[in-house]
Amino acid sequence: MESLKSLLTMQGLSEQSFDGMGAMPMSQKEHEQSKVDTYNAEEGELNLQDGYDCRVCKNKGFIAKLEYNENFGYWHETLYLCKCNKARGAIRRLARSGLKDVVKKYSFATYEAKDEWQKTIKAKAEDYLETVGGGGWFFIGGQSGAGKTHICTAIAVQCIKRCMSVKYMLWRDEIARIKAIVNEPDLYKQAMDELKLTDVLYIDDLFKGGKDDFGKVKPPTAADINAAFEILNYRYNTGKATIISSERTLDDLNEIDEAIAGRIAEKSKPGGHCISLRRDPKKNWRMNGITEL
Secondary structure, X not given: OOOHHXXXXXXXXXXXXXXXXXXOOOOHHHHHHHXXXXXXXXXXXXXXXXXXXXXXXXXXXXXXXEEEEOOOOEEEEEEEEOOHHHHHHHHHHHHHHOOOOOOOOOOOOOOOOOOHHHHHHHHHHHHHHOOHHHOOEEEEEEOOOOOHHHHHHHHHHHHHHOOOOEEEEEHHXXXXXXXHOOOOHHHHHHHHHHHHHOOEEEEEOOOOOOEOOOOOEXXXXXXXXXHHHXXXXXXXXXXXXXXXXXXXXXXHHHHHOHHHHHHHHHHHOOOOOEEEEOOOHHHOHHHOOOOOX
């Protein structure tokens, strides 16, 4: 007499296909469908890690589907990545980039382009996004309070959404950290590699410095210049996209270090992505709305 298992196999069933005490057996397809339905109904916990609530996969990251294997003649459960993984990846990259706290404030949607010079900046930034994958650079320097950080952050966030790794470097803070570990080779290399190797590096306020006793902006130190050259020269030679904002114009940077200024110019000028804003207090949004009495 055929064993129960053999009989079930011949009918495309399994021993687990019986539903409880003497119930009618499910077909192998129904059994697998039940597994699919059970999996898809379960709640996951990915939302607890990144705050993104997906009702499609219920925060598991996968969706189960029933498929038929024609070669072996049976139905089976297959897991597919949910589309939410793309959004979750963007959230993780955003957190690693250091831009998480400013992403909502600084976007293309919130950039006010009222005057022609603002419209030009926005247009050049949008154009740069079409070429960023080719390793080009974007530079904007000059007048303080003219929206340089805003437009550069908007570019960086769009790069993240395009699945590129982005590293945000607030120059004054990061360079202080780097100089503090310059005599610790392993830590120094790790810090510099983060800036050298990322797909897109965004340097905010390059060569931002304090003021001396006479109210003049202090020039960058030799250590500042050496670190900047090491980072930028590596990215120049390896063709990695770089976004730079600074209160110094390209001419100012040329006076500080011709090699640095020359590399920035060469990599950003071809696409018209090198912008120097002339000094004009009217361009400083922070000074708008002041009542003079």
